[in-house]
Amino acid sequence: MKQQQEATHEYMKKLCDIFLCLGRQGLSIQGDREGTKSDNRGNFLEFCHLFAKYDSSFESELNQKISYTSPKIQNELIETTATVMKEEISKRIHKSSMFSIIIDEARCFKEEQMSIVLHYSENLHPQENLIGFVNCSKARDSTSLAAAITDVQNYLHVKGMVMVAQSYDGASVMSSKHNGVQAKIKEQHPQAIYIHCMGHRANLVITDACSHI
Structure with missing residues (x-):
């Protein structure tokens, strides 16, 4: 039983390594059809079977x-x-003692997703981490x-x-100084100055310039 537990433990470590490798490379995990008759079962299973080809113990467990x-x-x-990564990011932000937040929205099929990025300093080196996406389809008002x-x-x-800055697009629901998201966040974090996202500003300039060509 002990030998089986050790074998399963080593097998799970390899599964996690495959999973983390795919994540670092920004590759998708799952496939549309993961059955044995599928030509492409998704990156995770395909990597598992590649491992099994050269590792008999892994093949046996698989x-x-x-x-x-x-x-x-x-x-x-x-x-x-995701939970472990967020806990690590939280620890780093606490060491930094201050942070800023970057928010944007994008439509994914029928859902409106809000991406949340935290910006902080680590040993005077700027760091940015994508925390995740929040489904805000049901309500997109500032509150x-x-x-x-x-x-x-x-x-x-x-x-x-301490939140020192907040960056969004220029939509009124985000940027209004009276009832926008930035105003509501400032009620909690008075030091958090609002910065109109430079990427969105550049997009507005390019769009306007192209319209006059």
């Missing part, structure tokens, strides 16, 4: 009835990895969006820390 490679297990690996940002701060345990 061919077991319970191989820990199902879509449900893959989703659990994604959630676990709801500001509440979603606060929820993320609570999750990372950084709400009580």
Whole structure:
């Protein structure tokens, strides 16, 4: 039993290494069809079977009835990895003692997703980390969006820390100094100056310039 536990432990470590490698390279994890008859079962399973080709112990575990490679297990690996990464980011921000936030929205099929990026300094070197996406399809008013940002701060345990800046696009719901998201965040973080995202400003300039050609 002890030998089996050690073998399973080593097998799981290799599964996690494959998973983390795909994440670092920005590659998708799952495939559309992961059955044995599929020509492409997705990057995760294809890498697993590549490993098995050169590692007999890994192949033996992979061919077991319970191989820990199902879509449900893959989703659990994604959630676990995300939790560990967010905890690490939280620790780094606490060491920095201050941070800024960068928010943007994008439509994904029928959903409106809000991306959340935290910017902080680590040994005087600027760092940016994408925390994740928040589904804001149901309500996109300034109160709801500001509440979603606060929820993320609570999750990372950084709400009580100093936020020195906030960067969004120029839409009134975000930029209004009276009732926009930036105004509501300033109620919690008076030091958080609002900066109109440079990327969005450049896009406006280019669009306007092209319209006069």
